[in-house]
Amino acid sequence: MNLPNKLTILRVILIPFFVVFLLAADAIGPWSVYVALAIFVIASLTDMLDGKIARKYNLVTNFGKFMDPLADKLLVVSALVCYVDLGRIPSWVVLIIIAREFIISGFRLVAAESGVVIAASYWGKIKTTVQMVTIIFMMPNFGGTIVFWIEQVLIYASLILTVVSLIDYLVKNKNILLDGGKI
Numbered sequence: 001m002n003l004p005n006k007l008t009i010l011r012v013i014l015i016p017f018f019v020v021f022l023l024a025a026d027a028i029g030p031w032s033v034y035v036a037l038a039i040f041v042i043a044s045l046t047d048m049l050d051g052k053i054a055r056k057y058n059l060v061t062n063f064g065k066f067m068d069p070l071a072d073k074l075l076v077v078s079a080l081v082c083y084v085d086l087g088r089i090p091s092w093v094v095l096i097i098i099a100r101e102f103i104i105s106g107f108r109l110v111a112a113e114s115g116v117v118i119a120a121s122y123w124g125k126i127k128t129t130v131q132m133v134t135i136i137f138m139m140p141n142f143g144g145t146i147v148f149w150i151e152q153v154l155i156y157a158s159l160i161l162t163v164v165s166l167i168d169y170l171v172k173n174k175n176i177l178l179d180g181g182k183i
Helices: 005-023 033-054 062-084 093-115 121-136 145-172 176-177
Strands: none
Touching: 005 033, 005 062, 005 093, 005 121, 033 062, 033 121, 062 093, 062 121, 093 145, 121 145
């Protein structure tokens, strides 16, 4: 297993630790949110790093093409579900984001049956980046009117990019849906 794939697996392993520290503020103290923030930032940086290493050293694999976006989804969705639990983001926004992820994962499965790997798109990468920035910005929960409005802009930017990237995938890969995966 190459280094980029190990970084992707590390990102998945960090998720439960992130969730525990994010949700444990009442049990172990408010400092746990900052531990969660550090874990999330490290996990997010592995996303950027694994792709750069894979492309630079020609270490791109089908495992990486499949697992990297899945690891991103698991990390982001875990954080968003925690924010719903903490009352920080509307559940309907998270449901739309999760629905998009299921749709794209379904596309990837149908394509994989025909031996086609659908890699992350430009819009998907932007969406993931904005979602990660939103999650990081919201984590310390500094409060205040200006911070609240910045959070709202970031949440709805994430939502809009989620829909745009879904449409982009649907349009670019409509043959997979229409032809049952026959390319």
